Amino acid sequence: MRSINARSRATTLTFPFRTPHSAFRILVFIAACTPATMRPPFQPYPAAPALVINARPARVIAVLDSLAVAESLRVTVTSPRDGYLETAWYDTTTRTSHATWSDVPNLATTVKIRCWADPYVPGESTVTLEAVYRPRYDPSRTERDLEVVVPKEHEGYKIVERLLGKLKDRLGAITR
Numbered sequence: 001m002r003s004i005n006a007r008s009r010a011t012t013l014t015f016p017f018r019t020p021h022s023a024f025r026i027l028v029f030i031a032a033c034t035p036a037t038m039r040p041p042f043q044p045y046p047a048a049p050a051l052v053i054n055a056r057p058a059r060v061i062a063v064l065d066s067l068a069v070a071e072s073l074r075v076t077v078t079s080p081r082d083g084y085l086e087t088a089w090y091d092t093t094t095r096t097s098h099a100t101w102s103d104v105p106n107l108a109t110t111v112k113i114r115c116w117a118d119p120y121v122p123g124e125s126t127v128t129l130e131a132v133y134r135p136r137y138d139p140s141r142t143e144r145d146l147e148v149v150v151p152k153e154h155e156g157y158k159i160v161e162r163l164l165g166k167l168k169d170r171l172g173a174i175t176r
Contacts, residue, residue, distance in 0.1 A: 038079035040086075040144075044116050047149045048130035051164055054172035057083030057117035057125045064115055064127075067166050071159060073097065073113065083117035083125070092155035101143075107134055111156030112147075113163075124174060129164055131156035 044050075053060055058080035065078050068087060074097035077086040088097040093109045104110045116128045132147040133156065150156040167173075 039084045044128045044130045050128040052174040060117040085115040087113045129160045131160045
């Protein structure tokens with residue numbers, strides 16, 4: 001007597017997906033995930049002031065771009081998609097921006113302001129504004145190695161506080 005579960009034919013291995021189509025899908029997926037970003041490879045200093053704002057990162061960067069220009073800061077890098085903004089070196093005494101570090105006349109009063117806008121919860125962002133200066137010039141070291149967060153008495157820190165205040169007034173902030 002023959003068993004119902006027994007198979008008389010040899011079974012062939014079949015895959016649940018077809019190889020040509022899946023290879024194409026994987027290739028499209030890899031091409032869509034670009035690793036290119038405008039953000040630097042480092043995080044903001046922990047001492048930099050941060051605030052939770054009632055807007056998505058792209059909106060925060062767009063508003064902050066206009067606020068920075070109103071403060072006479074020259075924005076060199078802006079990426080609403082990545083949630084990042086960076087200004088040129090700004091001399092707080094002469095109120096002028098410098099394109100390169102070699103143009104800076106006074107190290108102690110010249111600052112660079114960076115902003116990171118990271119998603120917090122849907123519709124909110126954690127905004128970190130960092131003002132840094134270089135106490136000395138050393139071309140053998142990387143840019144970030146020489147940077148120091150400005151003290152609270154520095155004019156660069158006051159600019160960051162003004163920008164955060166205006167951003168808070170325009171978009172609203174979360175107080176917890």
